[in-house]
Amino acid sequence: MPELPEVETVVRDLRPLLVGKAIRGVAVGARKLRQAWLPAWDAKVQNQKVTAIRRRGKWILIDLKSGATLLVHLGMTGQLRVHPMKEEVEDHTHVRFPLGDGKQELRFRDIRRFGSVALFESQPELDAFLDARLGPEPFGLDPALFRELITATTRTLKAVLLDQTVIAGVGNIYADEACFLTGVHPGRRANTLTAEQVEKLRVAVERVLTSAIAGRGSTIRNYVGGSGLKGTYQARFNVYGRTGEPCPTCAAAVRVVTIAGRSSHFCAACQPEAKKKSKPR
DNA sequence: CTGTAATCCTGCGAGC
């Protein structure tokens, strides 16, 4: 579910609720997540104060006093929230961390179980894991570097935007929205974008992510932030999930096709397909 | 290097 704006919203919501509080222990459910919680980690979180909570790409990093870090990924349906301890535990809650004086606990809930919760004992170990998977954050990128990253391949633009090792944090929704703002078809070969289009794309990616964060992310089905609030940005989508509805710019019907294995929404008038090679005559 | 499909899961809406 969650892309960068949703993950950022969770982190911002949780920051005042977690930082400075101690984790008292951990309770793990029977069903396995992508990464199973290791029993050896129990002692590593016990009575550890949370010193910081950060985001990198779509990952949530919860730093502990010891120098270890809890690394959380929300997958498609993950939720990370602080609840009163006495509040009923919802279905699909897989990991719980009682906090502070025991009146509250941090709960990880994930219907589809594509998410994960893991512990890294040192920063170098954590950095190695993340660096192998993530390119730079999409904000404040040097235009020349952005251009290099995007145009280094013949893959489709959509595939490149979704590739976390190129730019971290963009997912299916915001890739489509950024392509729309750029006026480029998501199936366009990345190396064929003009310098102007690449620059427009850089700005569009930043703009759509920033606006979405301001709107506390998008809730399509079950996303909620760290305090349980839904997002609002879904009301501002130009193309995502708007198949058949009018393009906000030109009123042509929004279309959907599969690109890079994902449904990709676009306006055929505002985002024309690359011209086919015409036969020489 | 590409693209595609399958895989990990559960739930929900569309269509019959």
Next chain:
DNA sequence: TGCTCGCAGGATTACA
């Protein structure tokens, strides 16, 4: 009403 099918904010792996 009840069933099956396909699809869903992600990431990884196998294979052509």
